[in-house]
Each structure stands twice: as structure tokens, then as C-alpha cells.
Amino acid sequence: MLLCHHYREETSHVVMMNHRQGGAPSSSGQSAGRMRIRSIPTAMDEKYVTSIWELLKKAIQEIQRKNNSGLSFEELYRNAYTMVLHKHGDRLYIGLRGVIEEHMRANIRPCIEEAIEVKMEVHLLETLISVWNDHTTAMVMIRDILMYMDRVYVSQQKVEPVYNLGLSIFKDEIIRWDLVNERLRREMLDMVTRERQGEQIDWILLKHGSTMLSALGIYEAEFEQHFLSESAQYYKRMGLEFLAENSAAEYVKRVETCIREENDRAQRYLDSSTRAKILAVVDSELIEVHMKSVVEMDGSGVSHMLNVNLLADLQRMYTVFHRVTNGTQVICQAVSSWVRQRGEEITHPENQQEELKKDPVLYITRLMELEERSETLLRDAFQEDKMFKKRIYDDFTHFINLNNHSAEYLTIFLDEKLRKGNRVLREAEIDEAVNRCMTLFRFLGEKDIFEQYYKRALAKRLLTDRSASDDSEKAMVSRLKTECGYQYTSKLENMFKDRELWNTIQAGFRDYLNVYDNRMERDPCEIVVRVLTSGVWPTQNITLTCSLPIHAEQSWKSFQDFYQKKHSGRKLTLNTFLGNADVKAVFFNPLRSANDDSSQQEEPTPSQGPYRPQHFTENHKILNVSTHQMTVLLCFNTKNVFKYSELGDATNITERELQKTMQSLSMGKASQRILVRKGTTAKEIAQNDEFYVNDSFTSKLVRIKVSTIADAKSSTPKEAAVLKERVEDDRKHEIECAIVRVMKSRKRLEHNNLLTEVLYQTSTRFKPTPTAIKQRVEALIERDYLARDKKDPKIYEYVS
């Protein structure tokens, strides 16, 4: 190749001339560096200029013909330099342009025409690339020769530099001639289409094509624009095809593939700016347009995927749809409605399955299963997306609160886990269950109802010693405390405190008996008393106490004395609805003599003394009975036969309770029938029904537990109503406390702000309606806690 030689401009033109003619070197050293002698360019004559130009022209043409090897770079450079220096830059430039144009027209165009004629597949592209390469190579060399002109003339005249000039001319004379650009484009786009359809193509050619067009500055206009719009059309079609032929999962897979391919394609042979744009096209045509249809596709859409638990497919869909705005929102919507449907199947009072209505434990179990499933989905398919999380949370809140038994059922479920039952659960299992329950607990809107039911269940467990594990019980309570605050669980904790004292008090009582009281020696009726702090335990209010049998009464008095000594300010009331007794009973089983044909037992009559059958054997039993049952039974020590009404008078047990007691003693299973009811077998016990001891009573066991009429698992409507009332009263109180708290600190507050504050304050327990709050506000105004502002009745003031 040619050498690159750069003359220094300072060299005087005149000096050079002399040098050429072989004249004696003048004081070139002088001028060469130290002093700048401005040389007055001598006018060059026309002939000389022309000759220089002709020289250059020929040279350029040779370069273009790829015959540059014989040329001297130095000479050509010098010539060009001379021309420009003598202010003939114009001529040079214009001449240059002319030469290039000529070359394009005379030499290149025919090539192209031929290529087009041939009509072979990529012939035009190939040919263009080839001539392009040649051209650019030539232009580089030409530029090097004419570098002085570039530096001086071009920048002065503000015209295009040499290389760029070459490019422009190529663009105008070749590409933009005779629809070459369109043919070229067509070839390129067809290649792309073929590749999309699976053919192998010479993509390097395409790469060169892109590069060429980019260099020419026409990439976007000539190619990219059309590429994008044709691709959009293509994918529009493909989208519909995919949709028609495939399941949702398959569709998503296809989309994934297309994205991968286009990405790859763009990286291989398109300009880097196109990559993002083509992917945007794919996203738009394949995802945005069809995402809703895909999600909702019958039989294979999100709903189906959720039903069959196709986590991988869901995850894929999520990832792919994530590419477009609102893509995941569509999925979220579908997931949400699915969750809501599943939820409502369990909870909606009208829609729920029959079995769930009767079985609280199953109800809760199903809810837990659904909850777990949702967690898995969130984790494995939806990458813990916050939007999904919140949506599902809202859905759960919605359908759990659709059913106003949810709180109660949850407590029943917990009761089953925490109670000693048939299944012995390990502590780990209990804790697991408690965890799951707490998750559901958070969704409850009416947490105060839960508290009431839980308190009741807990009380029952504690009083009947049926807790499976103390630790688990306490753990549960502390969980509730963490969730809802100290106030919520204070009563529960107080129950535990009371219980812890029972043993201590009992021990103290025993000591007391030994030291102080000899009553126990006289009438040994051992009594164990559990003291409950009133208001803490959810026991019924005792209005009437039943009249205990004498011995029991004495023992009770004894305990009372002991307790009063210890705690003089406190009042003890015996709750006879709870508690049990071991009663020694002697049954005088009649012996049947051979002559005795009567199948019925002889009945005792009231007039006789203590009744004994004619022949009997003594049968000693110990009966474990409730307090009321004990009271009733001991009556029969005084009389053989009692009317129902007489028993009522003697024992002072309330009517309903007495019914239950008598039923349990006389109408149960044969092994439980301590008493006999004369005459009738009607369900209801009438006032005049008569009872006597069932002396024929036998049992394999020596110690028999006589059961009481058990309470139903879930509350009767009446009980529920009582509880509800209690909750309502509590709520009224809560709201008022909240209002006072808020007003005390704010002094003056506008109505709506007060509502907001109160709602916030009560939110951990329940959600009051604005009307309810308003009512409480008015009540407080009545009682002069609050007043309305005289000028603006919307503002309340705190009255201190």
C-alpha cells in the first residue's frame, strides 16, 4: 500500500519549487521552523492546475478500478495539497464529486441492473454489498490522498468531507436510483420472513446490509421502519393463529419462543437500536392484544391452571405477561376471582356445600387448605408479587366475613385442637394448627365476637380440666396479644391467673380445716372449691342459688369462712351450674322370686317409710354427678317419691335447668337411669310427674359418671343471641371510649375526622358503621361529654 507522508505546511511554497528544479538550497533552514514567512502564493497558471487535476483524476479512477498499487501516495497528496494551497480547492472538490458520480453511473449501475435482471434470490443484496465494500475501500484511499483538502477547504467551506461525500453520492446515485432501495428492502425483509418460517438464511449478508444502510444514515427510513411494520403484521397474524390452535399454556410457550428468536435475530444482524423496538412489537401484538383472551381461555386459561395446579405454566405466563404494562394485572384479576369463588363455595351462606353448614371443623379446615394453596401460588408462580398478595388478602377478607359464623367456627376448631380428646396431638401439631388459625384470624372483621366465643371455650376447657397442653394454651393467648393488643387478652390471662391460685387456695383450706375447724370431722363431706373472679369468666349470672344438701351446705360455709378470713372484702357466690360431686349410693336391687310374675318393679308409694323391696341385695355404687343432680338425688333420702314440682320447691333449681337435670337422671340410657319416672314417656316433664329411685339399677362399674345434657357444639340460636347482645353492648362501650379518648386529646374535631379516628381506634376489634358512631356521639352529647360548636354544628368540642 501507499505510504502516508505528511508535509509540514510551514514549508514555503517557493522553497519547494526551487527544490524541485534542483536549484541550490536556499536558506530553507531559516524559514523552516523559527520564522514564519508568509509566502505570497504566486499565481498558478491554468494549464498547470489542469494538469494536476488530470493527474489526480486518473489516480482516483484507478483507485476506483482497484488499480491502486502503482500509485505514489506522496505524489498524489502533494498534488492535492498544491491545488488547495493555490486556492483551487473548489475545482478539486467539484472535480472529485464529478468523478465519483461518473463512476457510479458508468460502472456501478450496470452491475446493479444486471443483478436485478438475474432475479436470483439474494443477488441484489450480494451485489450491492460487494460494490459497497469496493466503494468504501476506495473512498478511504481517496480520502487519505485528499486529506489536506478535508482539513482546510472542507472546514472552511463547510461542505461535506470527502469520505462522507462518497457515501452521499453512493446513496443518491445507487440506492435511491431506480427503486433499488425498494428492491433491496424487499430482499432483506423476505429473508427475515423465511428465517421466521424456519429456513436457514445467509444472515451475514443481512448484517452487512444493515451496516451499509446505517453507514448511509438511511437504516431507519429504508429498512427499520418497514421491518417493524411488517413484523407487526406478521405477529398480528401469528397471534390469531396461535390463539386458535393452542391452549393457553401452549400459547405462552410460543410467545416465549418468538421473543427469544427475535431477540437473537436482532442481536445477530440488525442494528442495536432495533432490538428493543422489535421486542416491543412482539410484546404488543402477541401479549397485549391477546392477554385477556389467553387468561380467560375456556378450559385452559388461568382458571383451569389453578384448578389443576399447573404452577409451571402459571409462572411462565406471569413472567411473559410481566413484560407489558397491566399484563400481570389481567392474571391477577383472574386469580382473584378464582380465589373468591373457591372461598365463597366454603363460606357463602347460600352457596356453601351442605356438609359445611353443620361441621365447623371442616369449614375451617377447608379455609386453611385454600389459604395454604394461595400461599404456594404466590410463592411458586407469582414471585410474591405485592399486587397479587394484596388482592388475595382482600379476597380472603371478603369471603370470610360473608359468613358471620366464621369467628365462632374458628374457636370451635381451636377448641378441638387445644382440648384433650380422642386424638392425642403432639405439641408441634398443635402449634402448627394455631399458626394456621392465626392466619385466618387476621382476616376476621369482627374480632370481638371471636374473643367472646374463645373466652367461653377456654373457660370450659379450664374448668373441666380438658386442656391438652398448657403451653399451647398460653402460646395461643400470647399470639392473640401480639395481634390485638393487651386489652384483648387481659381477661383470658386473668383466667389463667385464677386457675393457678386454685391449688394454693385448696391447700390453704385444708390447713385451715386441720387447725381451726372441726366441723369436717363431724360431717366429712370433702369439698374442693375453685374461685373465679367475676367479670373475668364468661359464666352465666347466678340469680338463684339452689339449696344444697345439708352436708354440702356445711362444707361450703366452712370454705366461705376460710376465704373471708383471707380476703375480707370479697364476696363469694356459689355457681351450682358447674361442679360435680361423688355421691355414695346404695341400691336395693330386688330379687325376683320364682313366684313373682310381675315384670315391672314394685313401685314405692309416698306413704311408706324408706322403701325396700321384699327381698333385696345391696348394691353399692359411687355416682359422679353434677351439683344439681346431687341436690336432686339427696332429696330422695327424705322421701321415696317426689313430684316434679316438689323437687323444684325443695331444690330451688331453675325450671329449665331442672328439666335438664331430671331428664339426665331418668330418661337417659339404661345404664344411666338413676331415677324412674312414673307413668309417662313424654319428652317434656310435667309438673305432676312423679319420680322415685330406680332400685333395679345395675352396672358393671362401681363408679359411674352420670352425664348431663350436653351443650351443642355450636351455639343454639338463643345462646348466639345472648352472645351477640353482649358483643353489641361491648361495642357500644368501646365506641364511646374511643370517642372520648379522641376528643380528649383533640379538644375540637370535625365530624368526619372524628369518624375516621374512631374507626381507626376500633379497627383491631371490629368495624363500626358511621351511623353507630353517630349514635354514640349523640348519646355522649346527651350526657354532656361532648357539645356541638355553636357556630358550626359539624364540629364537636370536648366538655371537660
Added chain:
Amino acid sequence: MPPNAQQPTTDESNVIDDAKTSVTVAVHQLFERYANKPADNLGPDRIGPHGVLELLEDLGIGSTDRKVLILAWLLKAKIQCEFTADEWNDGLVALGVVSIDDLRMVLEKEERILEKDASKLKTLYRFTYTFGKPEHHRKMDCETAIVYWKILFEDRYALLDAWTLFLRVQQIDVIKSDVWNLVLEFFEQIDANLSNYDDEAAWPVLLTDFVEHIRKEKCAVGAA
């Protein structure tokens, strides 16, 4: 004015005193005319219901006329159909009334003022509650309230009839003072077609229920 006439001279003060005493005397005489009626049996220091009736006849105003309330309000009366001597004397002297005609004019004037002066009306309105309910009770019973509303508002507010009906149908026994107070605001602010009623505002529950009721009725009528 003479230099040492900052204080009224004995002469002038006498004149003022005279004027004062003559007013007091006239007022007292007026009191005597209506007080101590045997039919009332309340003693010499009070005008009782019969006396009041006669007074009203003389004034030419009906017993359900608003001016009766206005009179009571101006005199700061405590008990309905009664005026104590103090209430009468202090009130009339303050108003500068010496004769029945004067009283009549004052009442008419006051009535006209009240039509325009909202805050004065508010005072009269609030006074009515305390005045209209039995003295030691905390609340006014509903029927009394309805009567007083009618007296005070007459036909000014289109919603009054609907309100009255609502109260009776709902069998509301008692009107609390808070509700009473806000009823005035309600009638003053809210259009007959409830267009500017704000659900979020702080109206008492009874009023919100009333609005609900009206709306439901409208719907029913519209549907029918």
C-alpha cells in the same frame, strides 16, 4: 352646653327619675290589670293563664301566634302562660313599653326583625326548647315540639309537614335538645328536594333517618 354640665343637674336627674318612675308605675299598673286573677289562683305576683288570655285578647293576637312566643322570649319567661312580676316589670321597662298599644307595636316590630335576623331567630328558637318543655324535664316531648315548630315556622319550610308525619309514624316520643337545635339548621340549609344534603355531615341520626325515609318514598313514587 354650660361648662359644668357633665353631670346632670339635680333638675335634670329629677326629670330622668321622674320619667323612670312614671314608666315603672305605668308598667306596674299594666301588670295589675292581668295579675292575680282569681281563676288563676297563683297569687298577686304572677299573671296566670287567664290573665294571659285576656292580655292576648287586648293585644289582638291569637294564642298560637308567634308573637306569644316572642313576648315570652322578650320577657325571659320561665313557665308557659305565666309571667312573674319581675319578668314583666324588667322586661317591659327594658323595652320601653307603657301601654298595650306600645306592646303590640314592639311585638310586631320584633317579628319583622326576626324574619331577617338569623342569629336572633336562633336565640328565640333555642329559648323555645327550654321554655316549651316542663321545667324540670331534660327533654321535650314530641307533640309539644311539633306544636312549637308549627308556631315558629308556619309554612315557611316545605319539609315541615313531612317531618311531622315522619315523627308520628316512627312514634318518636321525645325530642332531644341536640336534635331540636339542629332541626333549625336543617330546615334553613337543606332544599325541599334534599339536593344539597350531605350524607357525610354531622346531622343527628334522627334527621339522617328522615332523609332516608324521604328518599325511599321518592323512589317508590317514581317507580309507581
